[in-house]
Every structure is written in structure tokens, then in C-alpha cells.
Amino acid sequence: MLKKQKFTIFFITAYLLVSVLTGLILVLTVGRNDLFPITMIVATVGLLLYFNIRASYFSRLKYTMIKHKEKISEEMVENHKTATKILFIFFLVMCVISLVTALTIH
Numbered sequence: 001m002l003k004k005q006k007f008t009i010f011f012i013t014a015y016l017l018v019s020v021l022t023g024l025i026l027v028l029t030v031g032r033n034d035l036f037p038i039t040m041i042v043a044t045v046g047l048l049l050y051f052n053i054r055a056s057y058f059s060r061l062k063y064t065m066i067k068h069k070e071k072i073s074e075e076m077v078e079n080h081k082t083a084t085k086i087l088f089i090f091f092l093v094m095c096v097i098s099l100v101t102a103l104t105i106h
Helices: 002-030 035-067 074-104
Strands: none
Touching: 002 035, 002 074, 035 074
């Protein structure tokens, strides 16, 4: 099942790297340590926005398939559930990173 989720895994890895590098670049160029937790919190909220867009797209797809009396494939539903689980675990990791950085950097 995880073989079909390569895009999701690559996306979350790139998203984490970009958000951390952006925070580090901001801290190094501006010199304020409070920008890193703010960047991580913004990245976590951006991930929530991605969840919402993804769920909305899947709901519209299912509705369209039901409206046109097409059969919803079980494989599509299982792939969506697996990707949602992976993204939720990543969201929890992002929340922990955001909380730790916000509480440790003064």
C-alpha cells in the first residue's frame, strides 16, 4: 500500500525541509530567534489547509461518481485512507515540532 503513496511521502518530506530551511534562513538573515517557531506554526496551518483542500476534492469526486451512477472503487478509497493516515501522523509531528520550538526558543 505504501508503494502507491510515494507522492505523499515525497511531498511531506519536501514540505518539512522547505519549512525548516525557510525558518532557518529567516533567523540567520534577520537575527530574531522568534521567527523560527512562527514559521513552523505557519507551516502547520498550511498543512491543515492542504488537508482541507484534499478532503474537499475527494468529497467532490465521490459525489460526482455517485451522481453519475459510477461505482466507487475500493482501491481509491483505501488509497485515500492510507494517505490521510500518513498525513495525519505528519501533522502530529509538525505540531510537536512547532510546540517544542515555540516553548524552547525565547
